[in-house]
Amino acid sequence: MKTENKQRDQSKGPSCAGCGAALQTAEKDKPGFVPEAALKREPVICQRCFRIKNYNEASTVALDHDEFLRLLGSIGGTDSLVVHIVDLFDFEGSLISGLQRFVGGNPVLLVVNKIDLLPKGTNYNRIRNWVQRQAKSQGLRVVDVVLCSAKRNMGFEHVIDALEQFRGRRDVYVVGATNVGKSTLINRLIRDYSDLDRELTVSRYPGTTLDAVRIPLDDGNFIIDTPGIVYPSRLTEMVPREVLQALLPDKPIKPFVYQLNPGQTLFMGSLVRFDYVDGERLSFTLYVSGGLPVHRTKLERADELYAEHKGVLLSPPNAEQLAEIPAWTRHSLRIPRGIKTDVFISGLGWIQVNGDSGALVEVYAPKGVKVLTREALI
Structure with a gap:
């Protein structure tokens, strides 16, 4: 079996030693990007994993729609907390339609980012109630709705509290579209919720063909940072x-x-x-x-x-x-x-x-x- 897997990997070309993504040098915003000069290093890791290792910085990469649905489908077979991050400024454009049928019985925590963009004096309780109604109308059952701004450090303590309340001793899958602030929030979780330090090697994150990155938590579980899905229906x-x-x-x-x-x-x-x-x-x-x-x-x-x-x-x-x-x-x-x-x-x-x-x-x-x-x- 090991020989078969090795042959299959060779036929696909070199892959990242950290996340398993096929390495490529052409598109910076796609999985597996590595500068040509870095191909001479051993082991070879993509730029995304390099930044996680050296700077505690997780960067979002995009995944095509079919691959993303395949990734979502795999979550249904786990016992996990699913954190779905959406952009309040582009709510309908960043909500993952049909998420419920992919995650099975796993609880979904809806984290609504970028509340800092709302006009001053906005009633956040009304916003939260609005989000709950909209999520329900889209068939999404959520255990809670948390409003925050990862960029401005607003409401992040509520995100941590919700994770503590609903996670138990489970892994956490973080899902979302591109440009919703997912990487900013992931970086906050790394700093506040993980034992990750600058000395850890990328090999601490098990490789996977799903192009997801597993970030270790203090209790032996993981935050699984999934690539952002591109929705072409967004003007951005x-x-x-x-x-x-x-x-x-x-x-x-x-x-x-x-x-x-x-x-x-x-x-x-x-x-x-x-x-x-x-x-x-x-x-x-x-x-x-x-x-x-x-x-x-x-x-x-x-x-x-x-x-x-x-x-x-x-x-x-x-x-x-x-x-x-x-x-x-x-x-x-x-x-x-x-x-x-x-x-x-x-x-x-x-x-x-x-x-x-x-x-x-x-x-x-x-x-x-x-x-x-x-x-x-x-």
């Missing part, structure tokens, strides 16, 4: 890297409020267009990054304005970057009467429709971006 996964700085907020959002009559349009750079088509005069509150310019115009002039000024007046992105992004798809959305509603655009943020008179709006976003209506978050 479509735009060039240079545009992300404008798209992703790094401090509390200052909402923009617009009083609109039907027949008016808002452009958010040249990334998204929002048309107020029909209804009474209403106010709309934009919860988007302050680095994204908003331009208002009349609906009758919107096509002409976009054709003449996309990538220039209407930016980011610039004209060259815009060529890398899929063309727009139109979404026609009916806002119900009597219900405070958000128009959610994955990776961008959301637009809250104020008032209870109902309305018809249309959203133009790059093809594939998730656009939907939901109960208002705030």
Whole structure:
């Protein structure tokens, strides 16, 4: 059996001595990346494992959808606590749909990161109740919901308390999409919840073909850090890297409020267009990054304005970057009467429709971006 496994490994090429990922030198954000100069070392470990060993730093890598589902399916056969990290700013875009059917009877702790981006004075109890309702509507049964900001060290003590309460003597699987702050939280867990030190070798983390990293805990169990899954329905996964700085907020959002009559349009750079088509005069509150310019115009002039000024007046992105992004798809959305509603655009943020008179709006976003209506978050 050992000879057979060795032959199979050789046919697949060299693999990381730490996590088992196939080594490659082309894509830094994919599993197994190693600089060419490091290939001469013995044993050879990927950059991710090198950083864990030398800097206590876990970095997120991406896994394709099928491989990620295979990894999730393996969790169902274990006795573990599953920690699902989501990005509150992109809740529907980062929630793993169907997670419940993959993890079996294992308890799921929902950790909602990036609460530091909410406007000052936000009622966190209401946010937590909203998250619970949304998770339930998606078929996800959770033992608890914890709000935190791993980056700003807000609420992290509640994450630790929840782990103590629900873990027992089980391993902890940490799952989440890319860019939800998973690596930041993992690094906090390493510092606060593990005996890991700078002298440990990568061989302390058993290799696995799942491209997961096992981080030892004080009691002999492990935190299993799984690669982040890429959801292409998020705008943040479509735009060039240079545009992300404008798209992703790094401090509390200052909402923009617009009083609109039907027949008016808002452009958010040249990334998204929002048309107020029909209804009474209403106010709309934009919860988007302050680095994204908003331009208002009349609906009758919107096509002409976009054709003449996309990538220039209407930016980011610039004209060259815009060529890398899929063309727009139109979404026609009916806002119900009597219900405070958000128009959610994955990776961008959301637009809250104020008032209870109902309305018809249309959203133009790059093809594939998730656009939907939901109960208002705030």
